Amino acid sequence: MEFLLTVQSTPTAFADRHIGARRQADVDTMLKAIGYDSVDGLVDVAIPDSIRQDTALKLQDALTEVQVLAELRKLASKNKTAVQMIGQGYYDTVTPPVIRRNILEAPAWYTAYTPYQPEISQGRLEALLNFQTMVQDLTGLPVANASLLDEATAVAEAVLLMRRANKNKTAKDGKTVLDSDLLPQTIAIVKGRAEALGFEVEIADLSAGLPDGDINGIVLQQPGVSGRVFDHSVVIADAKERGALVTVAADLLALTLITPPGEQGADIAVGTAQRFGVPLFFGGPHAAYMAVREGMERTLPGRIVGVSKDNAGVPAYRLALQTREQHIRREKATSNICTAQALLAIVASMYAVYHGPEGLKAIAETVHGHARTLAAALKKAGRELTSESFFDTLTVRVPGKADKVIGAAEARGINLRFIDADTVGVSIDETTTPEVLSAVAVAFGAGPVGDAAGFELPADVVRSSDFLQHPVFNTHRSETQLLRYIRRLSDRDLALDRTMIPLGSCTMKLNATAEMEAISWPEFASIHPFAPDHQTAGWRELIEDLEADLTEITGYDQVSIQPNAGSQGELAGLLAIRGYHLSRGDQQRTVCLIPASAHGTNAASAVLAGMKVVVVATAADGTIDHADLTAKIEANKDVLSCIMITYPSTHGVYDADVREVCDAIHAAGGQVYVDGANLNALVGLAQPGKFGGDVSHLNLHKTFCIPHGGGGPGVGPVAAKAHLAPFMPGDANKAAHEEGHGVAISASRYGSAGVLPISWAYVKLMGGQGLTDATKSALLAANYVASRLDEHFPVLYTGEGGLVAHECILDLRELTTRTGVTAEDVAKRLIDFGFHAPTLAFPVAGTLMVEPTESEDLAEIDRFIEAMITIRAEIEQVASGDFTLEKSPLRNAPHTAAAVVYSGWDRDYTREQAAFPVHHLKQDKYFPPVGRIDGAAGDRNLVCSCPPLEDFEN
Numbered sequence: 001m002e003f004l005l006t007v008q009s010t011p012t013a014f015a016d017r018h019i020g021a022r023r024q025a026d027v028d029t030m031l032k033a034i035g036y037d038s039v040d041g042l043v044d045v046a047i048p049d050s051i052r053q054d055t056a057l058k059l060q061d062a063l064t065e066v067q068v069l070a071e072l073r074k075l076a077s078k079n080k081t082a083v084q085m086i087g088q089g090y091y092d093t094v095t096p097p098v099i100r101r102n103i104l105e106a107p108a109w110y111t112a113y114t115p116y117q118p119e120i121s122q123g124r125l126e127a128l129l130n131f132q133t134m135v136q137d138l139t140g141l142p143v144a145n146a147s148l149l150d151e152a153t154a155v156a157e158a159v160l161l162m163r164r165a166n167k168n169k170t171a172k173d174g175k176t177v178l179d180s181d182l183l184p185q186t187i188a189i190v191k192g193r194a195e196a197l198g199f200e201v202e203i204a205d206l207s208a209g210l211p212d213g214d215i216n217g218i219v220l221q222q223p224g225v226s227g228r229v230f231d232h233s234v235v236i237a238d239a240k241e242r243g244a245l246v247t248v249a250a251d252l253l254a255l256t257l258i259t260p261p262g263e264q265g266a267d268i269a270v271g272t273a274q275r276f277g278v279p280l281f282f283g284g285p286h287a288a289y290m291a292v293r294e295g296m297e298r299t300l301p302g303r304i305v306g307v308s309k310d311n312a313g314v315p316a317y318r319l320a321l322q323t324r325e326q327h328i329r330r331e332k333a334t335s336n337i338c339t340a341q342a343l344l345a346i347v348a349s350m351y352a353v354y355h356g357p358e359g360l361k362a363i364a365e366t367v368h369g370h371a372r373t374l375a376a377a378l379k380k381a382g383r384e385l386t387s388e389s390f391f392d393t394l395t396v397r398v399p400g401k402a403d404k405v406i407g408a409a410e411a412r413g414i415n416l417r418f419i420d421a422d423t424v425g426v427s428i429d430e431t432t433t434p435e436v437l438s439a440v441a442v443a444f445g446a447g448p449v450g451d452a453a454g455f456e457l458p459a460d461v462v463r464s465s466d467f468l469q470h471p472v473f474n475t476h477r478s479e480t481q482l483l484r485y486i487r488r489l490s491d492r493d494l495a496l497d498r499t500m501i502p503l504g505s506c507t508m509k510l511n512a513t514a515e516m517e518a519i520s521w522p523e524f525a526s527i528h529p530f531a532p533d534h535q536t537a538g539w540r541e542l543i544e545d546l547e548a549d550l551t552e553i554t555g556y557d558q559v560s561i562q563p564n565a566g567s568q569g570e571l572a573g574l575l576a577i578r579g580y581h582l583s584r585g586d587q588q589r590t591v592c593l594i595p596a597s598a599h600g601t602n603a604a605s606a607v608l609a610g611m612k613v614v615v616v617a618t619a620a621d622g623t624i625d626h627a628d629l630t631a632k633i634e635a636n637k638d639v640l641s642c643i644m645i646t647y648p649s650t651h652g653v654y655d656a657d658v659r660e661v662c663d664a665i666h667a668a669g670g671q672v673y674v675d676g677a678n679l680n681a682l683v684g685l686a687q688p689g690k691f692g693g694d695v696s697h698l699n700l701h702k703t704f705c706i707p708h709g710g711g712g713p714g715v716g717p718v719a720a721k722a723h724l725a726p727f728m729p730g731d732a733n734k735a736a737h738e739e740g741h742g743v744a745i746s747a748s749r750y751g752s753a754g755v756l757p758i759s760w761a762y763v764k765l766m767g768g769q770g771l772t773d774a775t776k777s778a779l780l781a782a783n784y785v786a787s788r789l790d791e792h793f794p795v796l797y798t799g800e801g802g803l804v805a806h807e808c809i810l811d812l813r814e815l816t817t818r819t820g821v822t823a824e825d826v827a828k829r830l831i832d833f834g835f836h837a838p839t840l841a842f843p844v845a846g847t848l849m850v851e852p853t854e855s856e857d858l859a860e861i862d863r864f865i866e867a868m869i870t871i872r873a874e875i876e877q878v879a880s881g882d883f884t885l886e887k888s889p890l891r892n893a894p895h896t897a898a899a900v901v902y903s904g905w906d907r908d909y910t911r912e913q914a915a916f917p918v919h920h921l922k923q924d925k926y927f928p929p930v931g932r933i934d935g936a937a938g939d940r941n942l943v944c945s946c947p948p949l950e951d952f953e954n
Contacts, residue, residue, distance in 0.1 A: 014065060015770030018510055019777045020857035029858060030784040034803075039776050043685065045801040046779055048656040051691040057684050058552055062767030065514040071764065072757060076523035078538030083414040083436050084280060084528040087393050087427025088225060088733075089151055089183045089747070091275040092526065094430055098479050099277060099350045100520060102486045103343075107707075110343055111496035111511055113503060114711040117827065117837050118318035119310075119894050119928045123489030124710040125317035128342060129305045130472055131273070131349035133945040135289045137467040138255040139269035140262025143944050144291035145302035147345035147712070148337065149564050151249065151272040152189040152732060152747035154288035155182070155219060157301045157335055158247040158268045159190055161292075162217030163199065164334055165267075165299055168243030174214030175200035181207075181224025182249065185732035185747040190219075192743030196575060196610040206235050210242065217245040222261065223254055226386055227371075227393030227425070231460045236265040252276060252289075254391040256357070256364040258461050267293050275429065277351030278344050279520070281754025282539050283529030283747070284564055285713035287345035297321075297942065301335035303711070307943040310931040311892070312899065318933050320942055336567040336604035339701075343709030350486065353476050357468040363430050367392045371428045372452035374437050381446030386423075389458055393427045395419065396444065408443035415531055416440070470945075492929040494836050496707075499926075500860045502785075504652065504807040504839040504849025505599070507680050507702035515705055515761040519754055529748035530733055543750055546760045547717070553763075553771070554676070554696060555687025556719035561700075562729040562744075564751040566677065569697025569716025570605035570644075572729050572745045576695055576720055577642045577671045578609055579727030579742045589669070591636040593643040595624050597651055597843050599675055602644045611641055622651035622797035624661060637668045646675040647688060650843045652782070652807040653799035654681075662692025671695065676719070679703045680853075681779065681806035684772025688719075695720040704759035715752050715759070718745075777854035778806040781861060785852055788865045792872040796847060807851035809844060810868075816846055819878045820885045823848050826871055831894035832917060833867035834926045863920075870917050883908035889917070897927040 016022045021030060027039065036042040063071065084092045095104065103109045115121030115128075128146040135144035148154040159176050166172050176194065178187055180203050187203060194201045204211045206220055207230055218239050223229045236246050247268040248261035253275055261269040274286035292300050298321060306320025352360065371392050375385060384397040398405050399422045406424060409416045414436065417425030426440060438448040468474070476482040495501075501508035518524055527536060547559040563569035574592070581589040592606040596618045603613045614636060617628040624645070633640065643665045648654045655661075662672045674693035680703040682688065688696050700706045700715035708714075720728060732744030745751075766774065786795045786808040793810035812823045823846055827837030839849040852861050871890070878888050885891050887908045892899075895914040905911060916922050 013062060013770070014765040015062065015773055018512065018766065018770070018855060019774055020855050020860065021777060021781060026858040027780065030780055034783045034787045039780055042783065042803070043776050043779060046783070046799060046803040046805065047654050047685055048800065050656070050659050051686040053555070053685065053687050053690060057768030057771060059549055059768035059771070060764065062770050063764045065765065068514060068761050068764050069517060072518045072761065075538040075542050076518065076521050078541065079523045079527055080535040081522055081526050082410070082531070082535060084526070084531070085427050085432070085440065086415050086417045086528050086530050087425055088417060088530060089185070089272060090280055090283070090528055090530070091427065091429040092280060092431045093275045093277055095277045095279060095347070096351065096354050098482055098486070099347055099354065102483060103347055103350060105516065105520060106490070107497040107511070108490040108493065108495050109346065110516070110707040110709050112493055112710040113501055113506065113508060113708050113836060114339070114342070115319060116840070117831070118316065118933050119828065119930055120494040120831055120836060122317055122929045123492035124342065124346060125305050126489055127346040127349050129307070129317055129945065130353060131287070131345040132305060133470060134349055134352045134468065134473070135252070135291050136945050138252050138260060139250060139291040140260030140465065141266070141269055141291035142294050143297040143300065143304070144289060145300055146305050147340040147342060148288035148290055148302050149341060149568065150284055150286055150747040151270065151288050152183065152186040153568070154270040154290055155186045155247065155249055156190050156193045157337065158270045158290060159217065159219065160193070160334065161268060161296070161299060161301065162245040162247060165296055166216050166243070166245050170214055171216050171243035174216040174244070175202050177202050177204055177206070177211060177215055177218045179206040179218070179220045179224070180204060181226055181228055182219060182221045183225050185744070186249065188732040188744050189747065193608070195743065196578065196608065198610060210235065210238055215239065215242055215244040217247060219247045219249060221249045222258065223251060223391045223393060226395040227390040228387040229258060229389045229391055229457065229461055231458065233264045240265065251391065253360065253364050253367065255463070256361045256467065257368060257457060257463055258391065259463050260465070262293065263465065267296065273345065273348035276348035278347050279525035279754065280528050281525055281752070282527045282536070283750055283754070284752035285341050285344050285754055287341040287348050297944070299334065301337050303340055304944050306939070308933050308935060308937050310933050312896070312931050314930055316930040316933045318935055320944060321939055336571060336601050336608050338567050338601045339565045339714045340712040342711035343713060346710065350482070352468060353473055353485070354482055356473050356477065357466070360468070367428050367430060367432070368457070369452050370432050370437055372455040373449045374426065374428070374440060375455050376453045377441040377446045377449040378444055381444065383444055383446065388455055390455070391457070392429065393425060396424050396426065397422055398424055398444065405443055409440060412439040412443060414439060414443070415528060494834070494926060499834050499836060500852065500856050500864055501836040502838050502850045502852055502864055503836065504809070504851040505650065505677060505842070506839065507851060507853055508708065509705065509853040510855035511705055511707035511758070512762070512765070514765065515758045518757040518761070524757060525754060529750070529753070539750070539753065542760050543753065543756060546756055546763070549763045550698065550717060550719060553683055553687070554679070554698065554719045555689030556693070556696070557689070557722040558725045558728060559717050559719045560728045561715060561717040561756060562746050562749065562751040563697065563716040563718055564746045565712070565714040566697060566699045566716035567601045567605060568745050569718045570601060570675070571608055572718040573673050573695040573697050573720070574605055574609035574611065574642070575742055576718070576724045576727035577673065578611070580671065580724055581641060588639050589641040591639045592641055593629070593632055593636070595645060597622065597649060598644055598646055599650060599677060602675060606644065622649065622653060623655045623657065626657070629661065629664065633664055633668050640665070640668050640670040642671040642673050644673045644675060646677060648678050648681050648805035651797040652804045652809055652849065653797050654805050656800060659692055677702065678806065681775060683775045684768065685775055689721060695724050700759045705762040706755045706758045713752050713755055715755060774854045781852040781854060781856060782806050782808055785850055785861060785865065789868055792869055793848070796844060807849055810838070810848045810850060811846070812848065813846040815875055819875055821875045821878055821890050822846070825890040825893065828932055829871050829874070829890050829893040830867060831928050832915065834921065834924070835864060835867055866918060889914055892932070894928045894931060896929065896931050899931060
């Protein structure tokens with residue numbers, strides 16, 4: 001008993017839970033394989049002295065999990081929850097507990113990676129296909145993507161899509177016209193993007209008709225931010241007659257009652273699925289959507305889930321048209337979107353599955369009925385409504401009394417929208433009760449509400465078509481049914497809760513439960529992004545604290561957490577550079593140098609920032625080719641804006657010449673953008689803001705433990721030196737940008753704030769020493785993998801002392817030449833061992849990039865190494881003629897249970913080799929639900945909505 005008490009009184013440091021290989025015996029084993037006596041000795045050789053930081057991180061000492069949760073409780077208590085009726089694109093909603101607990105808070109869902117390996121992603125792909133089908137049905141358009149980042153940036157994507165898709169000679173280069181009833185944050189985002197790309201945007205009241213001049217495209221809002229609902233078909237027809245394309249930003253819940261955009265003739269529909277069960281989260285993460293008419297699907301930004309077949313003819317899901325991915329298209333990209341909001345899209349899709357068409361329509365009718373009830377009470381009291389045709393939002397004129405009305409409502413625990421001194425907005429949602437309606441009426445000086453009277457939707461906007469008729473939306477009505485459906489889908493996937501995901505460049509490390517716990521607390525999750533500051537003190541304190549810690553970690557002077565994806569952080573950094581050059585009168589500085597090895601989104605972001613991309617060659621050893629760099633600098637010295645470099649490089653090594661590169665760019669008048677995707681190999685050891693960087697983006701969904709969620713959410717803060725601080729992201733909800741700030745990047749001031757408690761908790765749990773130890777452990781793990789596998793799969797690039805950074809590239813090209821076995825064959829065969837594949841064919845075709853992360857223990861790393869060595873032996877079986885490549889377990893991988901038990905088994909290898917290539921799998925075996933998928937067939941016959949169930953039953 002004394003021993004137990006002693007153990008309990010000395011809690012284990014969180015870093016010892018986060019870092020997998022923490023036991024000294026394991027560390028010694030790994031060091032011996034690499035040939036070093038100590039981790040510090042390994043680090044001293046791997047990382048160039050020229051960039052090493054000379055002081056420890058000045059962060060708060062590490063806290064325990066109990067202490068961190070107590071601190072989060074204190075911060076949460078400083079936020080004031082209220083009945084949120086501000087609207088403006090954000091609504092309170094009810095997340096069904098079965099969805100909250102079993103998806104939003106379930107590691108099987110939130111630790112999954114982007115479904116680039118579809119055979120082990122069938123569950124989340126089906127859920128995303130449900131999302132696409134839901135959007136297509138509700139918008140009346142035939143093709144939707146699997147989510148975008150937020151509504152405002154989705155509208156910006158739609159505007160760019162219209163500008164490249166419009167082939168009308170007169171309209172092609174015309175202006176983009178935004179309806180004045182669009183969400184203010186949407187208008188701000190579009191204007192910011194347009195300024196960088198140099199096209200005209202005009203704001204007009206489109207209910208009064210189109211303005212004069214050539215028009216490329218128009219954007220309408222249904223319902224408008226004022227609440228107004230009107231028949232768009234006339235203005236849409238007029239726009240089409242003048243050669244313009246049409247986008248409608250539409251509320252999905254309203255579309256259960258209102259004629260959908262597709263039926264009114266729109267080309268594109270965009271919006272958010274937030275009110276389908278996704279909490280307010282102080283502004284995000286929320287799943288935006290985009291749907292398009294037929295013929296535009298191959299230019300649609302974002303990801304599309306499609307239906308194909310596997311090698312046994314079984315229907316299977318995959319990401320369709322994968323060559324559309326922006327990291328592949330680089331400077332030819334039309335969007336820099338490389339992530340989405342998959343987890344939140346899945347929540348929204350399950351909300352639709354849970355409620356079905358009747359349930360969604362009933363919610364919409366209740367919301368509309370409550371809005372009508374309030375409108376009747378206000379009108380009876382003599383209050384003026386700006387529109388008598390609305391769905392859920394009323395705009396009320398109260399000359400000179402807006403502050404008084406809003407104060408009276410707040411005193412009753414209700415937030416209303418301040419529009420101006422004479423005008424107040426009220427938005428109804430599914431949580432609104434009759435008691436709340438009466439309290440709002442009293443705040444306006446009206447009597448308690450009675451029955452709804454009048455204010456019916458006009459007949460010309462009422463929806464007549466059916467929606468969500470597929471069985472998936474009409475089957476899972478009981479909680480038992482839905483719970484089993486969710487479990488069935490998650491069982492089809494491989495996520496981090498089952499296995500190591502050794503993805504180079506993607507850092508699939510532990511997402512600790514304690515870090516995740518606070519995100520669904522009401523004091524964090526139920527706060528409107530535009531709530532008054534005095535109600536959000538806890539949120540802002542947490543955010544300011546996190547920004548300060550990230551500033552210390554990176555060595556920069558300022559951090560903004562607004563960008564809601566890494567790609568958006570890149571754009572923010574480049575726009576800050578652009579703003580800086582413009583402020584100095586250097587309008588001509590528009591050339592961005594990008595090494596050939598860089599992340600593909602770098603080039604795409606540069607294009608969106610209005611820059612011209614010039615590629616710098618890579619030398620044979622994987623570093624930047626200095627001769628080519630010097631030549632490119634000289635050729636562009638008068639127009640050079642910046643260089644974008646990733647450090648450590650995308651090749652997984654610490655380039656010793658990084659300071660020389662930075663100095664050469666600065667000498668030519670340019671700025672240095674350091675892509676922070678690999679910051680997990682620097683934290684505590686080197687700071688990009690100190691070794692030459694002017695600006696960086698960071699990935700909180702990598703280095704700082706926000707989970708990937710099957711392809712989002714992400715957060716991509718931007719960090720900058722003081723001279724760029726005036727050009728950091730502004731607030732999209734303000735009519736004019738705050739002085740000293742640049743263009744807005746995301747719709748809400750703090751982007752995807754809802755997941756920031758995760759990173760805040762991670763930093764506090766680890767402390768400066770723990771974060772530094774994590775970096776060292778990541779280097780140890782990667783070099784251990786490289787040293788153990790090098791004789792089987794040569795490591796392509798190494799740095800000082802033959803060492804790698806946090807990841808290594810395994811070169812299969814010679815093996816492929818000799819045997820025909822490809823890196824993809826190895827990736828698919830790893831599934832039979834229960835592993836997600838490493839990064840395939842990036843940054844070098846014919847290779848696999850492996851990143852074990854600091855969170856994996858030695859046994860799991862050794863299990864992966866054993867799998868790779870076993871696969872190497874199978875490659876030799878092909879080489880020696882034991883079986884042909886086409887009849888090998890490699891080319892036929894992965895093996896489903898159905899394939900293994902098939903009575904007609906006639907392959908040249910045994911069932912045991914197929915399913916149980918190593919002994920331990922007999923106790924713990926994952927069988928993929930489908931075999932290798934024919935991607936080309938799926939692209940040739942594009943199906944992007946739920947297929948008839950009989951396709952699967954047959």
